[in-house]
Amino acid sequence: MLELELPSKQHDETRQGEALIIKAKLPVDKVPRKLYIESYGCAMNFSDSEIVASILADEGFTTTASYEEADVIFINTCAIRENAETRVRNRLKQFRAIKRENKDLVIGVLGCMAERLKAKFLEEEKLVDVVVGPDAYRDLPNLIAKVDDGQKAINVLLSREETYADLSPVRLNSNGISAFISIMRGCDNMCSFCVVPFTRGRERSRDPFSIVKEAEDLRDAGYKEVTLLGQNVDSYKWSAEGSEDVVNFANLIEIVAKVSPDMRVRFSTSHPKDITDEVLETIAKHENICNYIHLPVQSGNSRVLDIMNRTYTREWYLNRIDAIRRIIPTCSISTDIITGFCSETEEEHQETLSLMQEVKFEFAYMYSYSERPGTPAAKKFKDDVSEDVKQRRLTEIIALQQENSFYRAQKRVGKVEKVLIEGFSKKSKLDYCGRSDHNSMVIFPVMEQYKPGDYVNVLVEKTTTAVLIGKIVI
Secondary structure (H helix, E strand, C coil): CCCCCCCCCHHHHHHHHHHHHHHHCCCCCCCCEEEEEEECCCHHHHHHHHHHHHHHHCCCEEECCCHHHCCEEEEEECCCCHHHHHHHHHHHHHHHHHHCCCCCCEEEEEEHHHHHCHHHHHHHCCCCCEEECCCCHHHHHHHHHHHHCCCCEEECCCCCCCCCCCCCCCCCCCCCCEEEEECEECCCCCCCCCCHHHHCCCCEECCHHHHHHHHHHHHHCCCCEEEEECCCHHHCEECCCCCCCCEEHHHHHHHHHCCCCCCEEEEECCCCCCCCHHHHHHHHHCCCECCEEECCCECCCHHHHHHCCCCCCHHHHHHHHHHHHHHCCCCEEEEEEEECCCCCCHHHHHHHHHHHHHHCCCEEEEEECCCCCCCHHHHHCCCCCCHHHHHHHHHHHHHHHHHHHHHHHHCCCCCEEEEEEEEECCCCCCEEEEEECCCCEEEEECCCCCCCCCEEEEEEEEECCCEEEEEECC
16 A cells, blocks of 8 residues: 555564553453543544543443443543633532442543643542543553552653554544544644643654554545644654654655545644645645645734744744645635733734734634643743733634634635535534535535435535535536
8 A cells, every 4th residue: 555665664563562562461350341531622632532442442341422321431631721621620520429429430531631730630629530641541451450449540651652553543422434543642842832742742753554554444444534633743754763764744644645535634733834835735736635724823923923932933924824825726724823922912913913814714713821830931921911901802813713714605605615424414404514625514405315424516505604505516
């Protein structure tokens, strides 16, 4: 299948073998137990939950969609936003109430928040029995066994090697059509507002052989779309030990695209400092690599970008936008925006608005700045923009983005979009919904000869800010 000249995979097979030997030594619970996992935040967390389910499936666990019948409950957490912490705490309190009736219930916290709030969750608030960081999932059978013996259990050690490349994820809540493939873990970018480098560790790329194998398995199982995941996919880089041959992200997406012309390839997230013309040209060359890029800008002002340690300027970002428009003229672009960052002035806020107006993003994730303990920004800068000002600026950003989203959506009216049917729309069993190549949600009447997992051509007849509406054309 691999048409590029890739280095030998001997080194990776050795690592996989070592992992399997370690796993074989773990105690096996002979009594079938039910696992319930709730994931919050980014797609990486949902992907990690599937890895956890795979590890515990080998220990005899089955997954359940109902926490009331679970023997083990895990919350997989994100530590990016303060409201996420509040939501998780409230959820844990609900689960602790259930534990009063079921003393054997094991409650655990996984992921980024687990590493940062381990002491509070275990000792101060006494909400959980087990705390596990994102690089320690293989230790879960041991940790659960400790809890069964009446102990609290914790492992939040970070790794420079772990990629879980040898594991076949258990697809949770899957529609059987779209799936995530994790291609790398950790992050080497030290954005001053972000906790990820401290909670997920240093960047390391998974070997391309295991990635392609996972894509082939998904193809064979009937999946029609894969999304390659990483904190910064554009910095993907892998080579065998002792080899000078390197597989970069452009190489990787081309290899995955060739697994099947009928399987779409998406990816997230890109970093403006790293997205290259080579990546863009590869997207343009392959019809099944979606014409959609998520490119977080965070701010439209170069001084704010500098103290955010984003390592690019406003001008650099706009240059990358120009490159996307030039090489992939029909590409949709979405972004992330943080308003009210430390010392941001009104003029600098206006520069963010002007950049938004210039680019006219299809979609944006928009937030007011929320200081995260332990980050460089929390240590070095004063969070000196008032909450009232933050909320007013955020309101302005959201309003402008709604205008831009509607503007971009209207540009699709009268055009035919290739849509992958995902299922029935939320409002009616008479309508299907699915995403276009450009990542727009499209609603259209059901036609009996088509089913979820089929591609159809949809003529867009009208639109809202968030949804395209049309009909299938033959």
